[in-house]
Amino acid sequence: MTEREKIIAVLNGQIIDEIPIYREGPMDVTVLNELVPGDYESSPEKLMEYTSFFGNGTAWLGIDMESETLSRDVRHHTYRYETGAVWHESYDPVFCREALAYPVNEPGDALGFRFSDAGFTTRFDRDKAADAVRRYKEAGFFVEGCAMGAFHAIYYFVASFENILAWMAVEEEAAMALFNETARYSLESSRVLLDCGVDSIFVCSDLGSAMSLLFSKDMFRKYMAPWLTELAALCHQGGAWLHLHSHGHIEELMDDFIECGVDIINPIGPSDHNDLSMFKRKWGDKITFNAGIGTQIAGMTDDEMRAHVFSVVETGRKGGRFFPRTESGIPPMSREKTLRYLELLKEACQMGYSR
Numbered sequence: 001m002t003e004r005e006k007i008i009a010v011l012n013g014q015i016i017d018e019i020p021i022y023r024e025g026p027m028d029v030t031v032l033n034e035l036v037p038g039d040y041e042s043s044p045e046k047l048m049e050y051t052s053f054f055g056n057g058t059a060w061l062g063i064d065m066e067s068e069t070l071s072r073d074v075r076h077h078t079y080r081y082e083t084g085a086v087w088h089e090s091y092d093p094v095f096c097r098e099a100l101a102y103p104v105n106e107p108g109d110a111l112g113f114r115f116s117d118a119g120f121t122t123r124f125d126r127d128k129a130a131d132a133v134r135r136y137k138e139a140g141f142f143v144e145g146c147a148m149g150a151f152h153a154i155y156y157f158v159a160s161f162e163n164i165l166a167w168m169a170v171e172e173e174a175a176m177a178l179f180n181e182t183a184r185y186s187l188e189s190s191r192v193l194l195d196c197g198v199d200s201i202f203v204c205s206d207l208g209s210a211m212s213l214l215f216s217k218d219m220f221r222k223y224m225a226p227w228l229t230e231l232a233a234l235c236h237q238g239g240a241w242l243h244l245h246s247h248g249h250i251e252e253l254m255d256d257f258i259e260c261g262v263d264i265i266n267p268i269g270p271s272d273h274n275d276l277s278m279f280k281r282k283w284g285d286k287i288t289f290n291a292g293i294g295t296q297i298a299g300m301t302d303d304e305m306r307a308h309v310f311s312v313v314e315t316g317r318k319g320g321r322f323f324p325r326t327e328s329g330i331p332p333m334s335r336e337k338t339l340r341y342l343e344l345l346k347e348a349c350q351m352g353y354s355r
Contacts, residue, residue: 133197
């Protein structure tokens with residue numbers, strides 16, 4: 001079986017002899033300089049070289065917002081998205097990302113806001129993308145199409161986190177206007193990606209903190225569920241899967257995710273106090289987990305890291321429908337420790353699935 005065939009088998013609930021690695025990669029690619037291409041998204045060949053290094057059976061392409069750098073040096077990067085949102089990243093003494101400006105700051109501003117469709121009408125080269133998807137599949141890769149998540153798109157490109165959460169409660173017209181627009185953009189760009197032949201659609205929207213949801217289940221059903229339900233139906237009509245990334249303690253939303261039609265959920269990690277064993281027991285026959293390995297590995301000894309990786313894989317492999325992955329990507333670690341983690345992950349995956 002190719003890696004793509006293995007992934008599809010797992011998504012279809014089959015129990016196979018080897019666990020595929022699905023979308024693993026580092027937060028900081030520079031630690032692997034000279035081992036993987038730094039410009040790995042510049043061509044299908046470089047992306048296949050990059051993703052294969054981590055043992056992945058996946059490749060990807062997406063439709064993103066354009067951005068321009070305002071200032072940059074070894075200690076920071078400040079950039080502006082095409083919507084007008086400005087973000088600042090600092091790297092010393094630790095990584096920190098913060099928003100400096102948004103285009104929508106009052107409820108009234110939300111009512112007329114609209115994304116430019118240039119991202120998937122003029123900038124996105126459909127023929128080139130379809131050719132890349134074909135090449136990935138021929139090489140044995142499962143291909144994900146990355147589209148904007150409805151909630152993620154608001155707090156990243158349009159309005160502050162604090163404002164959208166407040167408006168969802170007390171300025172419903174403004175909140176609904178933004179969700180309708182981000183859902184529209186997400187669905188339209190997903191259609192383009194599905195037409196290019198991708199195997200799944202990947203969307204991000206963090207819905208919880210480490211201890212609780214960011215808003216009530218009723219608010220999820222009002223603002224988020226219609227978008228997810230329509231997106232899942234769109235994927236399934238095209239024979240594709242829907243992959244949702246959401247950080248946070250999201251246990252209370254799992255039944256809703258499944259009802260909406262989500263096929264893969266990520267990351268279900270220990271940093272958000274999510275118990276993979278319980279998730280597997282309650283929902284493991286209904287959804288696939290891309291999950292489980294904590295970013296705490298950065299501070300673990302070799303023995304501790306080995307025990308953690310093998311424990312997560314042992315838990316997840318029971319009943320199938322599981323791909324192990326770090327919560328936010330492999331955390332910043334030394335090159336030696338990063339390579340050791342990959343060695344342990346690949347070794348653990350040799351156990352395969354069990355019933």
